[in-house]
Amino acid sequence: MYHVTIIGGGIAGLATAFYLQKKSQEKDIPLSYSLIEKDTRFGGKISTTAVDDFIIEGGPDSFVTTKPWGNQLCRDLGLDQEVIPTNDEKRNIFVLNKGKLTLFPGGYRLTVPTEFIPFALSPLISPFGKLRMALDLFIPARKEEGDESLASFIRRRLGQEALDKIGGPMMAGIYVADPE
Structure with a gap:
C-alpha cells in the first residue's frame, strides 16, 4: 500500500x-x-461563518471560469449546478478611495491599463499618479537577477499609488494575496 x-x-x-x-x-x-x-x-x-442571521464569506468567493480547472473540480464534486455566473451588465469593481467607493476603470489586465480613455478619466488615480504610471514606458528593464515581489515590481514600474489603488486591491480580490 x-x-x-x-x-x-x-x-x-x-x-x-x-x-x-x-x-x-x-x-x-x-x-x-x-x-x-x-x-x-x-x-x-x-471560510464561511454564521453570525446571527448573517452568513459571512471569508476569502475568495469566486474563481476564473475561463480556466478549466475550477470548473472541473466543481463538476467532480457535484457542485457544478451551484455555480452562479456573473452578470455582465453589473460586472463592476469598486475600490475604497478617500473614504468612498470608486469605480475601477475598465480595460485593465491585472495592474496594466489597456485602454487609455477609461484610465485617463478615472478619479481613482490622481493626475500625478497617472503621470507616474506613464513613466513606465521609459523605465529600463530590471538588471538584478532573482525573484522580485509583485509589490516591488508595481512600485518600481508604475509607482506607489498604482500599487495601493490597483495592484493591491486586484491581488487581494483575485488571489486573496498580499503583493509584498
Whole structure:
C-alpha cells in the first residue's frame, strides 16, 4: 500500500486528497493518505461563518471560469449546478478611495491599463499618479537577477499609488494575496 502525506488543508491540499482518493479507487491502487493542516480548520483562505442571521464569506468567493480547472473540480464534486455566473451588465469593481467607493476603470489586465480613455478619466488615480504610471514606458528593464515581489515590481514600474489603488486591491480580490 502506498502512503501519501499532503501538507496543507487549503483548496489545493483538499483537491489533491480528493483526486488521489478518486484515482486510487478508479485504478484499484491501494492508497492511504494523511492531510496535515497547521490551522484548527481546513479550507485555507476559504471560510464561511454564521453570525446571527448573517452568513459571512471569508476569502475568495469566486474563481476564473475561463480556466478549466475550477470548473472541473466543481463538476467532480457535484457542485457544478451551484455555480452562479456573473452578470455582465453589473460586472463592476469598486475600490475604497478617500473614504468612498470608486469605480475601477475598465480595460485593465491585472495592474496594466489597456485602454487609455477609461484610465485617463478615472478619479481613482490622481493626475500625478497617472503621470507616474506613464513613466513606465521609459523605465529600463530590471538588471538584478532573482525573484522580485509583485509589490516591488508595481512600485518600481508604475509607482506607489498604482500599487495601493490597483495592484493591491486586484491581488487581494483575485488571489486573496498580499503583493509584498
